[in-house]
Amino acid sequence: MSEAVVDDIVAVLPPLLQTLESLSFVARNLNPPDFDRVMQIAGEPEEALQAVRPRLAAWPEKFAHVKTALEAAIEPALSGYAGLRAVQNGDGDLVSVFRALRYLPRAQEALYPLTELPPVSGFFIAPDLREDTELQAKLAAKPNADTGIFHERNEPGSRGGFSMYVPEYYTPDRTWPLVMALHGGSGNGRGFLWSWLRDARSRGAILVAPTATGQTWALMGEDTDTPNLNRILDQVRTRWTIDETRLLLTGMSDGGTFSYVSGLDGASRFTHLAPVAATFHPLMAEMADAERLRGLPIFITHGRLDWMFPVQTARQTQGLLSAAGAKLIYREIDDLSHTYPREINAEIMQWLNDEQER
Structure with a gap:
């Protein structure tokens, strides 16, 4: 230059x-x-x-x-x-x-292609890992094949597609954890991808951010979203090497609620659930597959200041799911309202990896 x-x-x-x-x-x-x-x-x-x-x-x-x-x-x-x-x-x-x-x-999507520039690459590294020289070296190397950001029928305004990110240092000779992150109501996966990309890039996870088939997730009526999530999961598994013991379903607001709806079903293929700022009706615990719930790792995050789904709902959910036998972690964040706390991603990733090792 x-x-x-x-x-x-x-x-x-x-x-x-x-x-x-x-x-x-x-x-x-x-x-x-x-x-x-x-x-x-x-x-x-x-x-x-x-x-x-x-x-x-x-x-x-x-x-x-x-x-x-x-x-x-x-x-x-x-x-x-x-x-x-x-x-x-x-x-x-x-x-x-x-x-x-x-x-x-x-803006983040537009800037990401310039990660060849060290300041831009540093911006897309989790803050606690920006001094990690080994990670910096991996990210500075030439990207491997089949890595980076992909969009599948997920243009703005479309429904039912997905966006995803594969770390540039991905290799198929080992298995990789998968994070499927569900956006909030009226949102889309293309935007919500960026709530998790820094951590997926820094901590080594394949990230998938689907868009609901309707205006929001299928919380009532016919569930058209779970079959779509399964289709997306199958599509990803055929192309990348996924760790079947570390399949995380997480989401924000309506996306978090749907991670309960879909993830508590006995046929769910996800091994871990991590709803954020979600709501939960007691009947959902009664209707959930009892065998599925027993020992299921669930990580609940909620804000004490949440004005949409009051924190009492999350506290009640913690009690209900624990009583049903779920292996539950609950994080209540004092200064969090109804927004996504990216700082929790590091703990969720550590939990996902630790649970797999037990």
């Missing part, structure tokens, strides 16, 4: 990455009564990003792929903050906040 292009990258990347981290902070800490306080803590990183954006204007054509990726990441990052600022200034409501935060995964 020319010295001028390198200088531009050095100028653009820090405010871009900081803006994405800041959007992630808002997404994690969002609680309707605390919105203004969270925004104050997040600061105004988009101003620095906006200021350096013109530096991408006149690059040589041979660096067009880098420029295109940076511009494609900057645009949704700034749009996300513009939406948040509008709400902060009285124009919009909670729905507008969630709509603004949907720009975050779009």
Whole structure:
């Protein structure tokens, strides 16, 4: 690269990455009564990003792929903050906040092809492993075949497809744990993939993020989603080497609830369940397959501030499933509202691996 292009990258990347981290902070800490306080803590990183954006204007054509990726990441990052600022200034409501935060995964998806750049690669490593030199070396090497991000009939607005990630250092000579992560209501797998990608990339797991066949998961009426999840699982298993003893079904909100609905069925192929911010009706425990429940590893995560599914529901669920014989871990996070806590992924992955060794 020319010295001028390198200088531009050095100028653009820090405010871009900081803006994405800041959007992630808002997404994690969002609680309707605390919105203004969270925004104050997040600061105004988009101003620095906006200021350096013109530096991408006149690059040589041979660096067009880098420029295109940076511009494609900057645009949704700034749009996300513009939406948040509008709400902060009285124009919009909670729905507008969630709509603004949907720009975050779009920016991450656009930026990921630039992981050849060390700062970008570091951004997509779990924070606690960013100093791991062995991991850095594996990620800096040439990607192996059949690795990276894939989308199967999962364009925005589509239903029933899936997105997935296979670590670039994947090799078929050993088995790999699989995480199937289900999005929340009205969401999609393509966006929810990014709730788990850092940890899958850093800790060595194949990640699958399906999209519900309907507007949300089949919590009532005919279950069209479980057959689709099984189809996706079969498709993945034929192409990559999966550890059949480490098949995790997890999800957020409606996705977490559906991990109960589908995962407690006696025919479920998933070995571990990890619902987050989910609801659970006592009848679900009564209707669940008793043999399936006995000894089933379940990791429940819930926020004490959850305004959609009050924490008392999760506490009751803990008691019901433990009484039914499930091997249960319960994590209640004091400062968590109805959002996804990415920091829990590391503990869930450790639990998944430890359970397999027992």
